[in-house]
Amino acid sequence: MSPCNEESSSGSASTSQSVTVTPAEGSTEEGPQNETKQMNPDNQALIPQADHEGVNPSAAPPEMSEVSDRYSSLVQLVQEGKNASVTPERTLLSSPRQPPSLPTGQGGSVPSGKAEKASVDGYNWRKYGQKNVKGNEFIRSYYKCTHPNCLVKKQVERSLEGQIIDTVYFGQHDHPKPQVKVPVAIGIVASIVEPKPEKASPTVIEGKRALYF
DNA sequence: ATCTTTTGACCGATT
């Protein structure tokens, strides 16, 4: 019954994924250095952007060799034509010196306690795993959206210092952001639920694949 | 009582 049946008890990530670089969702407040890579895990979540192949980052420039190997792998998968319905969205908070004091989770490593139930992206996440990757250089945390019918996942990669290196979203939410009760004063500054077309319009920004590092 | 985080183990993919 669980909507998240994509991962059958056997490990291994769903392989289908297409790279679509989109503007960071929370970038509104995160800053210009954010990047959001989003990929769609497997089934629904994303609208097949068949017509977007033209802008597919698969055109990854050779110079991008500096890009994280993971991203390269993703691009590779896409190029191989694995599945065109995945949209990886990476949010790079890699500002080399992002003070670990952002509102929730995203900005600051939360070593313990509720990490980022409602992160800057406005959704609720549940952590289901953590791994040291890239030679223990980074700690990658795995989150799932807690919404009943939402298959969206995200990976948050942190450095050993706790700084967020990047955030990768898998899939798109097909539900509105959970209503967050905020003081009116704050509500004025930040509208929680924006009319932003979450999935209706797949923001595909090709030129934005610039990945940092 | 419920939900989330933590952590080790398992399994598949890749090299």
Added chain:
DNA sequence: TAATCGGTCAAAAGA
């Protein structure tokens, strides 16, 4: 074929 890496599961503990 074996080793390594990466992603997820599941039990336990804490809030």
